[in-house]
Amino acid sequence: MSERTNIDPAKPEGTKTRRGNGAFSPNRDGSPWVARVLRLTTFRIVSQATFLGLFLFLLWVTWFSRLGGYPASLFLELDPLVGFATALSTHTVYRWLWRGLLILIPTLILGRVFCGWICPYGTLHQFFGWIFNIRRNKDNIGVNVYRPLFEFKYYLLNVFLVLAAFGSLQIGLLDPICLLTRSIATAVQPAIDGALPPSLAVLSSAPGAPEPRAFSGAWFIGFLLLALLAMNTVIPRFFCRVLCPLGAFLGVLSRYALFRIDRDLTKCTDCNLCLRHCEGASDPQAALRKSECFVCFNCIDDCPEDALSYRLTPKSFAQQIKGDIQKGAATLFGERVISKIPQTEIAAPDVPRRRWVLSGVVGAFTFPFLRNSRDVDDKGFSKKAIRPPGTVAEEEFLERCIKCDQCINACPTNVLQPSTLAEGGLEGLWTPVMDFRSGFCQLNCTLCSEVCPTGAIQKINLAQKLGTRDHKETGPIRLGTAFFNRGRCLPWSMETPCVVCEEVCPTSPKAIGVYEEEVERWDGTTVKLTKPYMRPELCIGCGICEHECPVRDDPAVYVTAIGESRSKNRSLLLNSESSPINPKKG
Amino acid sequence: MEAVRASSPSPRSQSKLDRRRFTQHAAVVGGVSVASAWASLAPPDWPLSLQDPDGERGKPKPRVLSLPEEGFAVEDSKVNAQLGVARGQKPTNLVRAAIDAIGGISRFVSKGDVVLIKPNVAFERPAALAATTNPEILAALIELVRSAGAKEIRVADNPIESPESCFARSGIQQASIDSGARVFLPMPADFELLQTPGAKHIGRWPFFWRPFVGVNKVIGVAPVKDHNLCRASMTTKNWYGLLGGRRNQFHQDIHGIISDLALMLRPTFVLLDGYRILFRSGPTGGSLSDVAPGNTVVACQDSLAADAYGWHELLGRREETLPDYFGQAAQRGLGTPDFRSLRIKEVRAG
Numbered sequence: 001m002s003e004r005t006n007i008d009p010a011k012p013e014g015t016k017t018r019r020g021n022g023a024f025s026p027n028r029d030g031s032p033w034v035a036r037v038l039r040l041t042t043f044r045i046v047s048q049a050t051f052l053g054l055f056l057f058l059l060w061v062t063w064f065s066r067l068g069g070y071p072a073s074l075f076l077e078l079d080p081l082v083g084f085a086t087a088l089s090t091h092t093v094y095r096w097l098w099r100g101l102l103i104l105i106p107t108l109i110l111g112r113v114f115c116g117w118i119c120p121y122g123t124l125h126q127f128f129g130w131i132f133n134i135r136r137n138k139d140n141i142g143v144n145v146y147r148p149l150f151e152f153k154y155y156l157l158n159v160f161l162v163l164a165a166f167g168s169l170q171i172g173l174l175d176p177i178c179l180l181t182r183s184i185a186t187a188v189q190p191a192i193d194g195a196l197p198p199s200l201a202v203l204s205s206a207p208g209a210p211e212p213r214a215f216s217g218a219w220f221i222g223f224l225l226l227a228l229l230a231m232n233t234v235i236p237r238f239f240c241r242v243l244c245p246l247g248a249f250l251g252v253l254s255r256y257a258l259f260r261i262d263r264d265l266t267k268c269t270d271c272n273l274c275l276r277h278c279e280g281a282s283d284p285q286a287a288l289r290k291s292e293c294f295v296c297f298n299c300i301d302d303c304p305e306d307a308l309s310y311r312l313t314p315k316s317f318a319q320q321i322k323g324d325i326q327k328g329a330a331t332l333f334g335e336r337v338i339s340k341i342p343q344t345e346i347a348a349p350d351v352p353r354r355r356w357v358l359s360g361v362v363g364a365f366t367f368p369f370l371r372n373s374r375d376v377d378d379k380g381f382s383k384k385a386i387r388p389p390g391t392v393a394e395e396e397f398l399e400r401c402i403k404c405d406q407c408i409n410a411c412p413t414n415v416l417q418p419s420t421l422a423e424g425g426l427e428g429l430w431t432p433v434m435d436f437r438s439g440f441c442q443l444n445c446t447l448c449s450e451v452c453p454t455g456a457i458q459k460i461n462l463a464q465k466l467g468t469r470d471h472k473e474t475g476p477i478r479l480g481t482a483f484f485n486r487g488r489c490l491p492w493s494m495e496t497p498c499v500v501c502e503e504v505c506p507t508s509p510k511a512i513g514v515y516e517e518e519v520e521r522w523d524g525t526t527v528k529l530t531k532p533y534m535r536p537e538l539c540i541g542c543g544i545c546e547h548e549c550p551v552r553d554d555p556a557v558y559v560t561a562i563g564e565s566r567s568k569n570r571s572l573l574l575n576s577e578s579s580p581i582n583p584k585k586g
Numbered sequence: 587m588e589a590v591r592a593s594s595p596s597p598r599s600q601s602k603l604d605r606r607r608f609t610q611h612a613a614v615v616g617g618v619s620v621a622s623a624w625a626s627l628a629p630p631d632w633p634l635s636l637q638d639p640d641g642e643r644g645k646p647k648p649r650v651l652s653l654p655e656e657g658f659a660v661e662d663s664k665v666n667a668q669l670g671v672a673r674g675q676k677p678t679n680l681v682r683a684a685i686d687a688i689g690g691i692s693r694f695v696s697k698g699d700v701v702l703i704k705p706n707v708a709f710e711r712p713a714a715l716a717a718t719t720n721p722e723i724l725a726a727l728i729e730l731v732r733s734a735g736a737k738e739i740r741v742a743d744n745p746i747e748s749p750e751s752c753f754a755r756s757g758i759q760q761a762s763i764d765s766g767a768r769v770f771l772p773m774p775a776d777f778e779l780l781q782t783p784g785a786k787h788i789g790r791w792p793f794f795w796r797p798f799v800g801v802n803k804v805i806g807v808a809p810v811k812d813h814n815l816c817r818a819s820m821t822t823k824n825w826y827g828l829l830g831g832r833r834n835q836f837h838q839d840i841h842g843i844i845s846d847l848a849l850m851l852r853p854t855f856v857l858l859d860g861y862r863i864l865f866r867s868g869p870t871g872g873s874l875s876d877v878a879p880g881n882t883v884v885a886c887q888d889s890l891a892a893d894a895y896g897w898h899e900l901l902g903r904r905e906e907t908l909p910d911y912f913g914q915a916a917q918r919g920l921g922t923p924d925f926r927s928l929r930i931k932e933v934r935a936g
Binding site: 046065201210211442443444445490498500502503506507508509530544549550553 | 711
């Protein structure tokens with residue numbers, strides 16, 4: 001089929017028809033039909049869908065029976081901001097965090113490809129912005145012009161990095177991978193699980209869980225996700241352009257990128273059509289803001305003059321232009337310059353130096369403000385800030401935890417909960433704490449420590465957790481200590497037999513002992529009571545006693561953080577390192 | 587049209603409804619009024635009525651199910667022994683010998699049966715700690731049941747700790763799958779209210795129902811364990827794992843509950859797994875020093891008799907009186923704790 005036959009004779013020659021009549025007819029320029037499909041933007045969409053799918057899959061397999069061998073926290077480890085910020089706060093790079101280089105190095109060469117091609121949260125925003133976009137063409141162009149508001153993410157980044165350098169890691173509040181992991185794990189997955197019909201329950205995020213999973217503060221985490229997604233209707237990719245600290249980090253790096261979108265001044269007619277679908281609001285119609293560009297290639301697709309291309313270090317040719325560009329009489333290397341805007345690049349983020357300083361000062365003061373709020377110090381800590389087994393001491397924990405809540409996602413008993421302000425304070429918001437009313441720490445389980453990407457929960461093995469084999473000297477990991485509230489205990493205060501607590505206590509010998517007593521009840525009957533008491537040197541704070549206590553609303557046996565073995569300053573007993581497996585006889 | 591409108595500019599004429607619009611409007615108003623009046627005023631038994639004069643209709647009506655009246659028992663035999671005891675080293679031989687002693691598997695399982703096997707998988711413990719049913723004993727039982735022609739064999743329990751981990755760590759999951767049984771882990775939607783007429787406490791209680799759909803034979807297989815509260819947990823206490831809901835209230839009258847369990851479920855037969863015995867620190871154990879070898883398997887249609895045998899001969903507590911639940915259950919005619927009055931056959935298996 002020749003080129004001729006595809007031209008509609010009714011239309012005058014030169015009318016813009018990019019393709020022929022049939023779905024598979026060749027393009028007007030003679031290229032085959034596949035050229036319409038095999039565009040970079042198509043590859044980009046495939047890449048985005050693949051990475052979003054992989055991300056969701058890895059969250060879904062983060063469960064006891066599915067985990068076998070999958071790198072469940074891969075995206076968190078790939079996140080270069082996680083690696084960089086934890087390196088600032090801990091001066092080390094934990095386990096798999098070197099994987100951040102796999103994103104960091106390409107950014108130095110290609111620009112923010114992560115944002116446009118990989119980031120699952122960005123993909124979600126792009127999808128929402130696209131499907132709920134009801135703007136007319138002109139408004140689309142207007143809404144994708146760069147605004148000074150978009151500098152805000154750089155200030156946020158600076159505040160977070162200064163905080164990290166002082167030892168308080170807060171990037172997880174807004175880092176897109178942490179935010180999305182947390183939102184899906186604690187808000188979206190339980191919502192979907194609840195909607196699944198029983199026949200599809202095997203597909204749920206927590207198959208074989210005796211009760212549906214629930215998470216404290218899920219409403220806030222969920223609404224935050226929805227609100228940020230809905231903001232796409234006001235400003236497309238609001239989160240990515242305005243808030244994203246990872247985007248800001250990559251933006252700073254991408255000023256050195258070797259490749260960028262280049263505008264051919266001899267072709268560009270300043271029509272602004274390249275802004276129609278510009279994801280990053282990076283001004284490809286004028287001087288391209290390299291640090292804002294997501295390398296999505298929509299501008300190249302949209303340009304009717306083929307004036308845009310993605311090229312290796314194109315130099316700015318503004319100096320080479322001869323003649324008056326405003327009068328349309330200028331030439332560049334002998335060719336007529338059509339565009340009236342000579343600049344083609346702004347490399348660095350558009351942030352005035354004084355603003356960098358201001359945000360640094362804010363960070364430097366935020367640290368003592370947070371720290372002096374006493375959630376961390378050894379006298380002011382919350383008795384409910386009970387951390388999972390393997391967690392490092394609170395101060396080091398706050399240097400490491402990125403609030404991604406993968407540990408919470410992996411926990412088979414639902415005991416791990418995102419901390420609200422009540423347990424962890426503002427600094428510890430959304431970090432994992434144990435709530436024994438929703439679950440208990442299962443004796444032979446170390447899943448949370450396996451999936452933690454930053455070592456806030458150090459990878460431990462069972463012998464370490466239980467204080468057996470090579471770890472007899474240090475004894476088991478204690479999460480806290482259980483106490484009896486005799487005023488609410490059935491045998492102690494209500495002449496009613498119970499001791500579920502003793503039954504389920506998993507240590508051997510049991511950390512809960514009993515006094516036996518026969519009493520005459522108010523109605524004249526006699527009843528044999530077994531009244532429980534704690535043997536503190538045996539208690540590991542697993543909380544199964546609290547979880548199983550029938551006095552559900554305010555359990556008669558409850559665990560508090562005192563006695564946790566991760567901090568010497570929070571120990572309870574003089575001799576706290578004895579192993580309950582082989583207790584030292586006094 | 588513009589011209590017509592311009593010629594009659596009176597506001598009155600513009601506010602007039604034309605006939606068609608009036609009819610439409612009246613139909614909507616009338617229809618909605620009649621429909622809502624019908625729904626709220628028509629007597630409750632009329633179709634489409636929503637009326638609820640005393641608030642009863644609006645209350646949730648729970649679905650209540652019952653197990654078959656005779657349970658899953660097969661007919662008693664006049665000739666076979668009633669209590670089979672096998673001693674030996676190999677789990678496979680033990681299971682076969684114990685069941686052969688009371689008449690062989692074909693007495694209990696027929697071709698085409700759907701059989702539910704209920705092990706004790708309450709805790710996340712390796713098999714060696716004897717807090718759960720021995721997986722080799724379970725596997726041997728599954729093989730035997732299949733050899734009798736069972737169409738489908740199911741394994742189910744509702745553990746105390748997280749179910750997946752319990753099934754995996756105890757080896758029950760692997761043993762069941764390897765020998766071709768279907769494992770049912772409890773999910774929230776799997777529970778239904780079960781009615782047990784005559785029960786003291788669990789007259790209506792959430793029951794792990796899904797694995798019971800279509801089942802016609804039920805076999806319990808439970809380890810011999812010390813228990814902090816009821817003193818010994820064996821085949822009768824094993825049915826605890828079929829219940830859901832607020833099980834932590836059971837401890838307020840654990841003996842009453844266990845005798846209720848005997849009433850709730852009459853099995854085809856039970857197997858007492860005395861291969862390893864958790865003789866102290868039960869029901870959780872946790873240390874090998876709490877475990878003693880037992881090398882015995884007991885088969886019986888009467889779970890109380892099997893448990894009494896376990897109390898006397900396996901836990902070795904014949905000096906002590908039987909736990910209270912034996913007496914309570916026997917009083918209700920649910921079994922014979924005096925196992926010596928039964929026909930007993932003791933065999934040695936290789």
